Amino acid sequence: MLEVSNLNAFYGNIHVLWDISFTVKEAEIFALIGANGAGKSTLLRAISGLLLPASGTITFLGQRIDHLSSNEIVELGLSHIPEGRKLFTEMSVRENLEMGAYTKPAWVQKAETLKWVYEIFPILKEREKQLASTLSGGEQQMLAMGRGLMSRPKLCIIDEPSNGLAPRLVLEVFKVIKSLRDQDITILLVEQNVKHTLETADRACVLENGRLALDGTCQQLLDSEHIRKAYLGL
């Protein structure tokens, strides 16, 4: 579904991503793990068109997307739920969700999609008319995810959804992510919560200092000595 090969990217003069290659298969949860500053968010920004890669290719559903802009990429069915929610705080919950359906095909069916999103996150319906800035942290994460789903994506990139949430809400978020996969939405998940992530995802890769250090099924990674030492503290 998504194929990244030999990707290199810079922030100004700093070489942030080095020769990254991996493939995300249809209807799986593929996790990207790594420490702060390993380049995870940069990689996601390059995939969704917020950052122009220096070299390498990104192919989504058989089409090169590495030189498309973000608004063209979301129209192809790739939704990026950014780190730190990035809600439109001066808009209502409902308007934030409508913004998620901004592409023309999604806009046409937004009433129907809205029902589906409200089924996944019933609290958003209750909060419909409130300004996004008045929501609690957990509700804001739900809104960010709901907004990302409004474009009816085939692939959903979710960056650090559990960041800053209480343990109970973290479980909730992971449950929703699993249920999305069960509805055939492919997930590319970035997380610092390595244990939960490896227990939820199907396959994963590890990013260290801008390079791909390891990849494989989650079971393989859970069994890896390096992962157990460096990320799970075992």
Add this chain to the structure above:
Amino acid sequence: MPESIVNILDIAIGGLLLGGIYALIAMGMSLQYGVARVLNFSHGEFIMVGAFSTLTLYTVVGINPLICLVIIGPVIFLIGFLLHRTLFHQLSLRAPNADAYAASSILASFGLLFIIQNLALLGWGADYQAYTYLNFGVSIGGAIFSANKLVILGFSIGIGLIFYIFLARTRTGKGIRAAAQDPATASLMGVNINRVLALCFGFGAAMAGIAGVLYSMRIPLNPAMGTQYTIIAIIVIVLGGLGSIPGAFIGGLILGIIGEVVTSIDPSLSMAAYYFIFMLLLLVRPKGIFGK
């Protein structure tokens, strides 16, 4: 009615009339600055071009100024849209960061100011010119207002309201608001940022142009007339709160009333009063009425 009450009513309605024009001009500038991030010092020149085009279309071709509105508005919108697409978009691609773009776009807008003014001098000459339209009196509660003043106020408020509804209700309007808050996230939602910025620049220019069409019924025209309106627009958007469209609208009405009160005392003091308010605001409440 006693004369003093008639006087107060006269000043209040007169202030709203002036304020309607200020509101329109300031909303245009607020769109260009708040969304497209261009502090456009040539804003007033679009007013001047709108005003002179109306004069020519009316006195030479014989087209009614209110019909001119639907011709000149869209033409100036298109000019603004294309200006952003070519000049300002190219500048933003060449600027290493937002601060560099703020500087280069201000300089470019100064350049535009001189180019447009000089072209207007070539085309229309340096003399003051005027025409009269709907210049008969209408009585409201004992005070007499010329009909064109009332038409100007009606159109300014109408256009302000229509634009507000456009921003609040339509898909493109929501896209503009989202882009104003967070351009990168808006583009992740599918908003074509470059198109939205050019749209906002075009809408801003069109509002100035429309203000020019309307105000040309009231005042003598001259190619250098625009600059003072640019200054007034900057004062109004600071008064209303930078980037706030309702703030620009209400700020415009407030400044219009202040202007009319000061003018009733001494007409030559109105610009001085505006600057005084401007400096007071910067010192006391720099975020303006609706600012965050």
